[in-house]
Amino acid sequence: MTRKRGALSKVSIKGVLIGSILDIVSSVILGMPFGIYAVSQVDVAHTPKEQLQSAVSAAMHSNMSLYLGTLLVGMACSVLGGFVAAWLAKHDELLNGALSSILCVLGAVWSISAGKDPQPMWTQTLLLIASPALGLLGGYLRLRQRSPAAQSA
Numbered sequence: 001m002t003r004k005r006g007a008l009s010k011v012s013i014k015g016v017l018i019g020s021i022l023d024i025v026s027s028v029i030l031g032m033p034f035g036i037y038a039v040s041q042v043d044v045a046h047t048p049k050e051q052l053q054s055a056v057s058a059a060m061h062s063n064m065s066l067y068l069g070t071l072l073v074g075m076a077c078s079v080l081g082g083f084v085a086a087w088l089a090k091h092d093e094l095l096n097g098a099l100s101s102i103l104c105v106l107g108a109v110w111s112i113s114a115g116k117d118p119q120p121m122w123t124q125t126l127l128l129i130a131s132p133a134l135g136l137l138g139g140y141l142r143l144r145q146r147s148p149a150a151q152s153a
Contacts, residue, residue, distance in 0.1 A: 012089030012096050019085025019100030019135070027077040034060070034070040057118045075134055078104065082138020097139015101131040
């Protein structure tokens with residue numbers, strides 16, 4: 001007789017937290033060159049301090065290559081966070097991978113509700129949905145790696 005596990009026992013708190021933190025930290029570190037480049041495009045010396053953040057954001061969003069590069073790095077980091085969460089969990093890889101996006105989702109919800117996100121609402125919504133989907137993809141990749149077929153190859 002098999003015993004059913006409760007929903008909470010399927011969640012690896014350690015895996016989800018570490019995967020989520022890894023997602024954010026790696027996104028910040030790997031996104032720094034893009035931010036530095038955006039700052040270099042702004043006349044920092046002659047821009048009022050209170051307008052500096054919006055000027056850098058405008059420089060980032062006006063350069064499509066820069067924006068897409070930043071977006072792709074963030075998406076790859078979300079996949080990595082999901083993979084690590086699933087790897088640490090060693091079970092329920094898809095669930096733990098998807099849940100690794102929790103800090104990103106909470107940050108996005110806060111940013112949207114506080115009016116701090118300069119992107120259009122459709123972009124914000126799309127990225128809010130993409131974050132758990134990318135974490136799920138990371139969990140799926142870990143699940144595929146663990147599968148017997150992958151181990152025999």
